[in-house]
Amino acid sequence: MKFARKPRPPSALQLAMDTGNPALIEAVEQSRKLLHRKALTAALASATPIPGLDMAVDAALLSRLIPQISTHFGLSDDQIARLSPAKRDKVQNTVNMLGGVLIGKLITKDVIMRAAKALGMRLTAQQASKYVPIAGQAVAAALGYATLRYLGEQHLRDCVRVAHEAGIVLPVSYARD
Numbered sequence: 001m002k003f004a005r006k007p008r009p010p011s012a013l014q015l016a017m018d019t020g021n022p023a024l025i026e027a028v029e030q031s032r033k034l035l036h037r038k039a040l041t042a043a044l045a046s047a048t049p050i051p052g053l054d055m056a057v058d059a060a061l062l063s064r065l066i067p068q069i070s071t072h073f074g075l076s077d078d079q080i081a082r083l084s085p086a087k088r089d090k091v092q093n094t095v096n097m098l099g100g101v102l103i104g105k106l107i108t109k110d111v112i113m114r115a116a117k118a119l120g121m122r123l124t125a126q127q128a129s130k131y132v133p134i135a136g137q138a139v140a141a142a143l144g145y146a147t148l149r150y151l152g153e154q155h156l157r158d159c160v161r162v163a164h165e166a167g168i169v170l171p172v173s174y175a176r177d
Contacts, residue, residue: 012156015164023170024163027072028156035152038065039145046144047137054144061148066155073159074168087166094166098158 013032016024038061045057070076080091163170 009157012153012160015157015160019160019164021164021170024073024160027163027170028160031069031072031152031156031159034068035065035149035156039148039152042148043141043145047141049137054140058144058148062151065148065152069152069155070159072170073163074170075159075162091162091166091168094162098161098165 010018012028013025016028042054042058042061046054048054067076071079075091080088083091162168
């Protein structure tokens, strides 16, 4: 008996391209560069055989990364607070409708840990693999990279959808991170 594979959701870049908005595409590209750099840092921390270091580094990276990505889309908590009340309501309604759980929120370690629990099995395998010399550390590094990329891509997709649906005018210049 064959099982049907779940279709992959479109990437953030595909979603942005579908909107035809060049500023949205640029925001995704800038955010992905940032995400890649942070994921490489997570991979290095994951390869270190010190138990728990990778989780602390991942939480620290995500607590900075999520707001930086949100800023590229005009969706940080400060940017949303500066919107007109009608526009702010539209953003909040769009977030609620689309389920962007990290948009416009103060990102704390607790919020990051709840998001990471969704990847519990992957994180458990990452911890266990550290105890296998060399090959295990390579697996742990790959899983660390993939975990951060996955969470970042999820947030990017949420930001693209919310920015597009709510009609957010994107910041003209992006902060270089």
